[in-house]
Amino acid sequence: MEASKFPVGMRVLAVDDDRVSLKILEKQLKHCNYNVTTVTDAKRALDMLREMKNGGQFDLVISDVVMPNMDGFKLLELIGLEMDIPVIMLSANDETETVMKGINHGACDYMVKPVRLEQLRGIWTHVVRNSKTDPRNRMSGGNDDAGQKLQSGDGDNHEKDGAKQTSKSSKKKKKNVDGAEKEKENTSTQKKQRVQWPGDLHRKFVKAVNQIGMDRAVPKKILEVMNVDSLTRENIASHLQKYRIYLRKVSEGKIKYPSPFADGPKAWGCDWMPVNSDTDVAESSKHHPELATYQSAPSFVASPSLSNLFARMNSPSAFGAHTFLPTQSVQLMSSQRNFGIPRENTGQVGHGVNLSGASQSFPSGPCRSSFANISNGASKLFSHGISGSSFANISSDSPPLASRMRFPSPHSCSSYASILRGKILGASRGIPFEDIADDEMLAPSGHLPLQSPELVNLPSVQIQSSSAGLFNQIAREGEAHQFSGPSNSNNSWKAAVPSRFPDLSHSIGISEGPSQGNTIKINQPSRLAAFSGQIPTFGNVYQNQITGITGKTAPALSFNEQVAPFNIGSNTHYTAMPIGNSDLGSSSSTGAALPNFQIDNSVMPTQMLNGGDASGNLPEDGTINQQAVDDEVINSNEVPVGKSEVQNGASGDLDEFFADWVNEQDSVNNGDAFIGGDWDFGP
């Protein structure tokens, strides 16, 4: 294609499974003096586009919507994702909804069959319009465009557009009189790949910056030190810019502390530690031999994996994106209201690692290397609750590094577990984590089931509404007190608990609160909950433990929570980018397979027990022998599920699940709780 004759010879890829339509389209396009290539299969089309990506072989794609294998929308989506080629959708369907779908998916035009020649004459404007060098791209919003394009084929406008284009962009033109064509191709068919900065890459970056010294760290130098050839100086510069802003925010106190929840999966690599001193470990492991692992496996103590767990659970892709899905039950009984909530005078915190009898500390804050090269002032933010420094490479007048930190009160660290729980529950209702404010985690009625009742053929969840407020309070308070203390007993959180949370002093399982709900324990009253014992299992120990969490009978009360399936998958596959601290994490890498802690909803429907068919539908009449269900579970997994008591050794809250899970990993992986590499929630 010669630039001077544009749009003559513009290369168009026409996609339609109907050969006749395609032939007609081809003729029409050729009549417009375009250079036409035809394909009948969208996948083939995509392949061609990918092949040609670098050469910039096509200027525009016209695709039919209805096609076997891959429909036009999917093709459109993939093209939009990978390259920067304008796509025109073509369909016999002229319903506004379909048209809008096309436009919303990024089609630059939508043509209804049969297409008239005049319509095709103007399509070249999309190529011009699409050019990034075109200044108009920045001047006009996309909305009016869409409306305008719905009725395409208006020659006058296009003439004007073309004229404008040539008169503008003076600087570029001057530089590129001859190279104009090449540049145009590049911009129209080749999207610059966006560089991701997953945790390990970022840490590599930080490491490099530290090595060089923050004040002398400039992009080029960092690039050298990092020695990652896929990165450009510009990428580094960009990241450096972001990093500086981040550090500045921290030093100004605008970011209180790095939290996987606050920062999401892309957090700056923050790790969490379960113990604070060797003495504590030694002492506590007398009572809890399982904790010896923590002594001998410092890689766990500062393992990235646990924080990954938290961080990744925050990923919308892990949870939030899945709405209309079959549900399984999550039943909270009254004891579970003690999620991570310290109870007065027991010295026990509801975390999985229970160091009873010893002075305790729990994972609740950033450990070393969470920050690098941070300014002195920032450390003051952390003067509470951390004995050492959380900062690597901190400047001279800062306290020395400590690999462990101390939390003054054994009661100071409930927040993550409780928040995590709340978010899991919320997210499994289809609400992405980030959309769940901590104080509305278990909102009683605001956004109840997203699923339609028809789709919900599994037990529902029942949470005593009166406890929702308590959850909320705790979440809020827990977060606020994350780093509180040490302080005197009068104003410590511990001291504040009784008045704040009067319920907390109650014992597990005892009726409490305003209603008698807790004392009435029946299986779900709803017809939707006819199969209360029915918990899908997958022959997987983790899954069994999850059922321990989820399979309890709840007090019958006034509202239901329906929760999407929560499947802890096996280690067959994982998609992951390490987020953990590479220094600590990789040192223990053995190359062994990692557990894949994965939310895999797709497995659910086919794996249902007894009475579910392959698509997950339960029988219409809906009575299932509970004993049979139990037996089946017992037979296949040797684990009873679906009963109202504690199951499978996991006593039923998430913390204990985590702890058990860790222990399981210990034995599986030869004493190394978390091996290097990574794991992830999917899909």
Add this chain to the structure above:
DNA sequence: ACGTTAATAT
């Protein structure tokens, strides 16, 4: 050419 910052895009 490089570093930086601001604007812009995703």
Add this chain to the structure above:
DNA sequence: TATATTAACG
């Protein structure tokens, strides 16, 4: 909104 890319400037 967050984060990446690109333009622009010293």
